[in-house]
Amino acid sequence: MSKVRVGIIGAGAIARDVHIPNYLTNGSKVEISAIADVAVERAREVAETFKIPHAFVSYQEMLAEVELDAVSVCVPNKFHVEATIAALEAGCHVLCEKPPAMTVEEAERMMRAAKKAGRFLTYGFNFRYSSEVQIAKAFIDAGELGEIYSARVQAIRRRGIPGWGVFTNKELQGGGPLIDIGVHMLDTALYLMGYPEPAIVLGKTHQQMGHKKGVGLMGDWDYENYTVEDMAVGMVAFKNGATLTLEAAFAANVEKKETMQVSLMGNEGGADIFPLKMFQEKHNTLMDLTPAYVPRVDGHNREITAFVDSCLGGKPPICTPEEGLIIQKIVNAIYESAETGKAIQF
Structure with missing residues (x-):
């Protein structure tokens, strides 16, 4: 194959x-x-803008009528599973936007479908491709941080409830900031930790601001039909003994407009990832290590270029269906724990 034929x-x-x-x-x-x-009119409009030859009202029709090698799944979370499986069964490699799905069972079905089809399935966790994450991973792989035994994850906006799309609709999205922005930082932490399996998950969600009118730094949202959490807090204990704490919020009374951060603690060093800074003890001295230069890259571009290269016979995608299943387990366990008031054990 010299060219990847893509369907959206x-x-x-x-x-x-x-x-x-x-x-x-x-x-x-x-x-x-x-x-x-x-x-379909929106599909035709986008097709005209980007000179895409064919526009369809259903992906089933598209998969039946056009010969494709790969598909990007860019629909609300509720529809990820069926669209992804249909594309895999049609013989396509699939890049599905994050999160993998709405439930663990759906993520498992997607993983099984990819194995059965013998095609790549990867997810849109573009923060993995940032320079900061890749530099940190090189240090971790070289043993500079030692055993990473704890992580702190934050994806917090001061007033960042999306004023567009279906981000505040639980039926279509499965949740709010945890499943939307929290998964990005959670995936980043898990990727750098080697994607350990969860053992116990405890979670709590809050809905204090989204259901009433307020200042919106990302547009006005439909507060009368707001059905997701404003904030989610979670703690994960992993089977390898490591721990992770998480905070994700669309709206919180904090100073910064937005914080997207992963902090790692290992027995030989620690790191904050955004911006990248590492902390070590060297020669009886406590050291802070800050890169003099970090290349600025577009994580989305790196992600999609890597997917294209995988389809053309290059290295497999760095995000796997098995990792997608692990992150889905953790996200859904936080929500389940919040609903039941109990810790979830695996």
Whole structure:
């Protein structure tokens, strides 16, 4: 294969502003052959803008009528599972936007479908591809931090409830900040920790601000139909003995407009990832290590270019269905713990 023929499922902002433009940066290696959306006029509009030959009202029709090698799944979380499995069964490699799915059972079905089809399934955790994360991983792989035994994860906005899309609709998304922005930092931490298996998960969610009118730094949201949490707090104990604490919020009374951070603690050193700074004890001295230069890169572009290269016979994607299943277990366990008031054990 010298060119990847790509189909896009979903014609919303993530497809229009992220996936399609970044596929196009790959030049002759990629041909975006078709796009499908239940709002077919939107699909036709995007197709016209980007000169995509075919637009469909259903992905089933697209998969049946157009020969494709790969598919990007860019629909609300509720529809990830069926779209992904259909594309895999049609013989396509799949890049599905995060989170993997709505439930653990769905993530398991997606993983099994990928194995049965013999095709790649990867998820849109683009923070993995940042320079900070890749530099930190090189240090971790070289043993500079030793055994990472604890992590702290934050994805907190002061007033960042999205004023567009379906981000505040639990039925379509499965949750709020935890499943939307929290999964990015959670995945980053797990990736750097070697993706350990969870043993015990404890969680609590709060809905204090989203259901009433207020200042919106990301547009006005539909507070009358707000059905997700404002904030989620979780703690994970892993089977290897490590621990992780998490805070994710769309709206919280904090100083900074937004904090996206992963902090790691190992027995030979620690690190904050955004921006990257490492902490060690060397020669009887406590040292802070800050890179003099960190290349600025587009994580989305790196992610999609890596996916294209995988489809063309390069290295497999760095995010696997098995990792997707682990993160789905943790996210759903935090929500289940919040609902039941009990710790969830695996």
